[in-house]
Amino acid sequence: MIYQMSLAADARSIADRILAADAVTVISHIDADGITSEAILSQALQRAGIPAQSIFVRQLEPLTMKHVPENDTLKIFIDLGAGQQNLLEERGMPEDKVVIIDHHVAQDVKTPYPQINAITYGYEKLSAAGVGYFVAREMDECNRDLAKLAVVGNVGDMMARENCALIGPAREIVDDGVQFGNIEVVDHNLNFYGISTRPIHTCLSFCDDPYIPGISNDATAARVFLERIGIAMRNSSGKMRVFEELSEEERQTLINALAEQLIAHGRSTERLLAETYLFTDEELRSPLRNAAEYATMLNACGRWTKPAIGSSVCQGDRGQAYRDAEHMLRHHRTIIREMMEYILDTGVTELSHLQYLHVGDKFPDTVVGIGAGMALSKLNWKKPIMILCYLADEPDLVKASMRTNDTMVRQGVDLQAALAESAAKLGGAGGGHKIAAGAYIPRNSEDDFAEIVNTALSRQSP
Numbered sequence: 001m002i003y004q005m006s007l008a009a010d011a012r013s014i015a016d017r018i019l020a021a022d023a024v025t026v027i028s029h030i031d032a033d034g035i036t037s038e039a040i041l042s043q044a045l046q047r048a049g050i051p052a053q054s055i056f057v058r059q060l061e062p063l064t065m066k067h068v069p070e071n072d073t074l075k076i077f078i079d080l081g082a083g084q085q086n087l088l089e090e091r092g093m094p095e096d097k098v099v100i101i102d103h104h105v106a107q108d109v110k111t112p113y114p115q116i117n118a119i120t121y122g123y124e125k126l127s128a129a130g131v132g133y134f135v136a137r138e139m140d141e142c143n144r145d146l147a148k149l150a151v152v153g154n155v156g157d158m159m160a161r162e163n164c165a166l167i168g169p170a171r172e173i174v175d176d177g178v179q180f181g182n183i184e185v186v187d188h189n190l191n192f193y194g195i196s197t198r199p200i201h202t203c204l205s206f207c208d209d210p211y212i213p214g215i216s217n218d219a220t221a222a223r224v225f226l227e228r229i230g231i232a233m234r235n236s237s238g239k240m241r242v243f244e245e246l247s248e249e250e251r252q253t254l255i256n257a258l259a260e261q262l263i264a265h266g267r268s269t270e271r272l273l274a275e276t277y278l279f280t281d282e283e284l285r286s287p288l289r290n291a292a293e294y295a296t297m298l299n300a301c302g303r304w305t306k307p308a309i310g311s312s313v314c315q316g317d318r319g320q321a322y323r324d325a326e327h328m329l330r331h332h333r334t335i336i337r338e339m340m341e342y343i344l345d346t347g348v349t350e351l352s353h354l355q356y357l358h359v360g361d362k363f364p365d366t367v368v369g370i371g372a373g374m375a376l377s378k379l380n381w382k383k384p385i386m387i388l389c390y391l392a393d394e395p396d397l398v399k400a401s402m403r404t405n406d407t408m409v410r411q412g413v414d415l416q417a418a419l420a421e422s423a424a425k426l427g428g429a430g431g432g433h434k435i436a437a438g439a440y441i442p443r444n445s446e447d448d449f450a451e452i453v454n455t456a457l458s459r460q461s462p
């Protein structure tokens, strides 16, 4: 396909290809972006009267390609595919039976597979669900209600993180949702996670971006802080209040007090506020009330390999699928909490520029990255953390997950570069983002690997 170099024009031509199909198979990824991507397409296809089937994979690789049916349907690869076009080619898939909707680096192959890819247009802050939404909107204007799901996908893929808001085309999608009436933008909100479900003091104590001295990591201190500024922690019926329930006045009081706290400790207030996205059609205090928590619920479904349940929730199921998703979310939180406690109890090995710990087979590899991120907020935040673990189905390999924070990224830390370079030295492979990355390395090379990564990090921020 010849790129028209315009997202809108390519969305139109991809939409036309999809609308011309007799039947479709959607192949997507099992995280929040992949699940919302699939849910957007499934609904758009259903509304267009095109029979469709969906398949979720953890990763598109030779082994998972066997799940892609060898039939005559149009295969839509979304949130994956761009970087694995050689696999489609090896399978002998003709170009007129494939559409790729993605935001990952594309691979050069001979077959010109039709593709719409956010990075082709220079949009680094637009996820697959965002691109998929533009295609769905071209398929039919009535799909504007799906903007909400695209916002969840974008936030789930951390597209709002750096700028404390969605920007560019991803922000345009927010406006569609606002116009449709199911999204409310809360400007200058606190940049906290859990505003719809966590008690306020828990929300405060979990905050690590920015790190607030005397509050972060200290729930008791957070409680005292709230008392001091006169914010009641319980509502009239005795229930713990959540941040979303604060009045505008209380919200301002809290923001001002936190800003003062930061300034008193000589810290920047830059990342204190963020734009947050509330879903007014969801119940109060539900994890579906805001984009960040909605995304966590979907990630929980993916991590327990039940992405289809997440998709049902995205498509409106608030019955059995929702109850199952809630259960997975709770389980997800418990395991992550246990893992964090394990990391803190066991302690990490500190090198000059890195702290690391091997958890062996105690925790599933699908949660170690999140556990690492949460543990980092309780450890020395100036050193990136690396958690190593065994893989249940790959006895020769070890997975390494790394996390750091925005402050360190601004000082030059790039985990993606450090892991890709270090893993390659041991015959492994790594990738991801500056702030969060992962690698697979041969078993028994863990300590050597830690030294190599430490050296790479020491060059990035001496």
Ligand SMILES: [Mn+2]
Pocket (backbone or CB within 6 Å): 033, 034, 079, 103, 127, 128, 157
């Ligand atoms: Mn994605």
